[in-house]
Amino acid sequence: MQILVVGVNHQTAPVEVRERLALAKSRLGEALHAARSHGHLAECVMLSTCNRVELYGVVPEADGQVERLKDFFQRYSQLELPLLDQVLYSFQQPNSIRHLFRVASGLDSMVIGESEVLGQVKEAYEIARGQGTTGKVFNVLFQKALNAAKEVRTQTGINRGATSVGSVAVRLAQKIFGPLQRHTILIIGAGAMGELTLRHLVKCGAESILVSNRSYDRAVALAEQWGGQAMTFEQLEQGLAQADIVISSTGAPHAVLSASQVQAAMRARRKRPLFIIDIAVPRDVESSAGSLDNVYLYNIDDLQGIVEGHRAQREEAAAASQAIIDRKVRLFMEWLATNGTPLAAGHARQPAGSRPD
Amino acid sequence: MAVNMLQLHIALSIFSYGAFLIAFVSGILFLVLERQLKHKQLGRLFRWLPPLSLLDRLNYLSITIGFGAFSIGLVLGTILAVQSLGAHWLSDGKVWLSMVTWVAYAVLWSIRVSSSLRGRKVAILSILGFSLVLWTLFGGRYVLPTWHAYL
The missing domain is CATH 3.30.460.30 (Glutamyl-tRNA reductase, N-terminal domain)
Structure with a gap:
């Protein structure tokens, strides 16, 4: 058999x-x-x-x-x-x-x-x-x-640790803010990965969305798609003061948010924590903004690094799993030897001590 | 059930120390998590730590409740001190230190409530505040003479 x-x-x-x-x-x-x-x-x-x-x-x-x-x-x-x-x-x-x-x-x-x-x-x-x-x-x-x-x-830790940029962003947001229901997201630009990240955040409970884009029409279209509110590019600082989580993925060749703009926004929001996900390349947000109090600025490399770390953890866990699997296989083979053959299957009762595991 | 003033004073003081301890612990955990998030080094503790917002809220609640209980306990304690020590009630080391502690937590609480400082600075102050409490509890009697000699 x-x-x-x-x-x-x-x-x-x-x-x-x-x-x-x-x-x-x-x-x-x-x-x-x-x-x-x-x-x-x-x-x-x-x-x-x-x-x-x-x-x-x-x-x-x-x-x-x-x-x-x-x-x-x-x-x-x-x-x-x-x-x-x-x-x-x-x-x-x-x-x-x-x-x-x-x-x-x-x-x-x-x-x-x-x-x-x-x-x-x-x-x-x-x-x-x-x-x-x-x-x-x-x-x-x-x-x-x-x-x-x-x-x-x-x-083993095999299923732990988010494995995509979007899900890592969500975990971080949850670690900073807790449940996402009462928090506002601002999405700047219309990059694919930005939208994917937004989708993850919405899936985990975020409801209030602000959309800003160089082209106001595009912002309106996206806002409709996500049930959010459109903003002109000029209103960016206002949006920054309102939102707790910012996703930025414009195609701009330079930064669209300076550190001083972020600082001004922090004053306006009375230093409530601000989580900025800057997945644009070139980066959209001046990196010195990340050193401001209560500002958490993550760029694409930071997020990728976390994903990589999780993947490495899972691979380690996979190696540890081998031992468990080998043991289980051996046990089943032993059971098979006493119970699995057509001859043994014909017996009315299994001999004592032959139960697997 | 007749609860006398001394019992109430003791109960409130101990309760407030418990609250300050929670403020202390949540302050430390806040700083740890904040540091990990800022430096993007998500260590082993990261998974287990509750969200920053929760630690912040816990810190706020425990300071507020602790300060309230401490204030009432201090008022009762002052009455008791005046009753037993008469005019020299402020010369008792523990009473004096408790006043200092009260002022420290009054400052901490008002900073917290005005929310002009958030997170890190308040966490640090919570830790300092609790150190003062520990000093009040254990160190006071070695430095200043006190009637609270049972502690």
């Missing part, structure tokens, strides 16, 4: 290929049954996310299996076999088990430690179980995978 996995992920196949293989939830049922009959699988689970499309199967033996499953992929995706040969990977146990545990823990994701995949694995398993394509082995294996993922998450 073998546990197999065959599939593609974001590292082996570009999105144009992955999208041909991807399966909508509504089609998973028929795909599972087709895979099971075509591949002569005893049990079958399919996982289809934006990062990967994978087929997990239990087979009596591995011979010729991978070819049959490759054929199955070819049939419904209509991709050519040579291409599939390039992008598909396959694992046999124990590596197939290790792979599943790693995927569920977020170690195989584009953003290491992301937590969406855990829910996706759970859902894929539940759909398969609902379709009747899981059995004794997968019912235990996928449960173990979810447990392993939970242990990795709680014991």
Whole structure:
């Protein structure tokens, strides 16, 4: 008996290929049954996310299996076999088990430690179980995978630390102001990253938005989009006195806010803290403004540095996770040896002491 | 339940010291977090520290409540001092130091309330203020003669 996995992920196949293989939830049922009959699988689970499309199967033996499953992929995706040969990977146990545990823990994701995949694995398993394509082995294996993922998450720092400039900006804003509901954001300019950061802040509760732009029409358009208030460029200092969080991403070749303007604004706002996110290159805000009392000025390098630091932490945590995963794989293999074979599955009762973990 | 003036004085004084301690701790944590944010060196403590605004608010509330309780306690204490020491009530070291402490916290509180200074400066003053409290509690009797010898 073998546990197999065959599939593609974001590292082996570009999105144009992955999208041909991807399966909508509504089609998973028929795909599972087709895979099971075509591949002569005893049990079958399919996982289809934006990062990967994978087929997990239990087979009596591995011979010729991978070819049959490759054929199955070819049939419904209509991709050519040579291409599939390039992008598909396959694992046999124990590596197939290790792979599943790693995927569920977020170690195989584009953003290491992301937590969406855990829910996706759970859902894929539940759909398969609902379709009747899981059995004794997968019912235990996928449960173990979810447990392993939970242990990795709680014991290592794998899912901690914001991993994008926008989410770092939000965390910083929350560290300075607490809940963002009663705080005003001023967005200057219309850079893409600026808008992305604004979106993150709005998602976390910010409601009051001021928009300023060289072109007033543009400001009005953006203000409408975000349910905010437009300001002319001349009103910038006024906006600075009102807002607590400033996002600046204009395309200007020089600074649009001088340190003395910021200082004047601080006086006007009675030194209430001011968080300035300057993601423009060249920078929009004179850097000496950052040394003023109660002004927190972060430029793109500062934010990127924090993102990098978090990424490095996650990679360290990934290394620590390996030990946990290895242990879990070993335990499952032991369980498999006493319970997973067709012979053992025929017994009415499990021998004492053979429960996994 | 009859609470006598001495008991009330003691209770209010201890309560105010507790409040000043909270002002002290929140002041320190504020300075730590503020420094990390300013210097962009987000250390291990960063994750656990509550937001700057919360520390600021806690500092403000604890100073205000502490100052209120301390003032009432001091008034009661003065009455008690006059009752037991007569004309020389101000010569008692602890009474004298307590007056100084009261003035210090009066200054701190008025600065806080007028909000012309925010954050860092008030945090520093909270720390200094509490040092004065500690001095009042423990150091006073070694320097000046006092009737509060039980402390």
